[in-house]
Amino acid sequence: MILTGLAVGAVLGVVMQRGRFCVTGMLRDIFLQRSWRTIVALFIVISVHALGVAALTSAGVIAPKENAFAPLAVTVGGFVFGLGIILAGGCASGTWFRSAEGLIGSWIALVFYALSASAMQTGALNWLNVGMKSVDSGLTTLPATFGVSAWFFAVPLAVGTALAARHYLATEKKAARLDVPLWKRPLHLYTAGALVGLIGVIAWPLSAAAGRNSGLGITGPTGNVANFIVTGDVERVDWGVMLVLGLFIGAFAAAKATGEFRLRVPDATTATRAVIGGSMMGVGAALAGGCTVGNGMVQTALFSYQGWVALLFIALGVGAGAKIWLKPAAAPAPAPTSAEDAVLDTTPLTPAFQVATGAVALKTAPRVTKAQPIAEGRYALDQMGAVCPFPLIETRDVLNSLETGEELVIDFDCTQGTETIPQWAAENGHDVTDFHATGDASWQITIRKG
Structure with missing residues (x-):
């Protein structure tokens, strides 16, 4: 009967990967974008x-x-877990399906999440x-x-x-799609x-039939995976373990079939x-x-304190x-101007500023931006390798420095960015003039500032 966990997990992995379903992003939107639109999806689950x-x-x-x-335990653990998922770049289920998309940073977070959860369950931190x-x-x-x-x-x-979903669907701006x-x-x-x-509802009787009186869960099963690998105790391999393994398999199949899988190596x-965040996730x-699944979807549905x-x-x-x-990187400092580099502009000043015949002024320094100019009024922003939500954070920061009508071309390989970036652009009055894939799990989007 525990093999039904593998099947349920596979379907869950497909849905989460195709829906970019990560509770971290939903909660993050409340604070970064002052938007409650995405958190409604969690309340739909509940x-x-x-x-x-x-x-x-x-x-x-x-x-x-x-x-x-x-x-x-619940208040301290919940807060520590919240901090951890920001550092790790995804919640518990999000870390599993992002690992299946080829994000090696998520692999690292997943390993330390499993180890710390195991240490809390039966090990040194019990x-x-x-x-x-x-x-x-x-x-x-x-x-x-x-x-x-x-x-x-x-x-x-x-x-x-x-009612909340109806409101947001009625006011939702149509975003550009690939x-x-x-x-x-x-x-x-x-x-x-x-x-x-719906998958969560189906999980209950199937899990109970396999001797596990619970529904969806990620943290306990993830810790059990680590326990089994270390001890070889087959009793640790239960319906929940099959669930998380199935989640990975389903998400991998979905990512591979749609061209959204590619190994991506994180920077230091x-x-x-990922190490720190994954460890905090397991402890918290x-x-x-429970995590955002065990507590945020299952226990909330039972209306438990x-x-x-x-x-x-x-x-x-x-x-x-x-x-x-989660802050944008600082813009590069302007290059120092030497006496030789200072070019005098002998164009006459406007009458409002003219104070003496023959007055001269230094030419205005070029605008400093994190994006690279590629043509008049057109800039390029390279976000390849940046994990979500940084491609959106940097896009928003750079666009704020551009003039209306100027364009920003963003290259990125964060899967969630295929939804968050065009949706943000639509909601803020910007136009997407081009949006296409440039390879496996890599995209380019061009936004004209509105």
């Missing part, structure tokens, strides 16, 4: 999941376990995990606290989410959210951040009792990490 789990529970098909809320979770509030879920059915929470959440066959086009984020929620800074998720408080503190960690680490 709503579909909540309705489905409530139906399965009411029918007696499943009996979800109610996790006790350990406030110290004392920290047990100690912080010993502070138990006795609370489990909102329905249990108020003595009502989960339907009283699931239905209002679903209605509110549907000229590729329909089957190669990414899924709309809201479609992906609905599918992830990105690799270092273990303390909080753990799930919603963890999601809040993950968001706060993402906000703090974004403020600290």
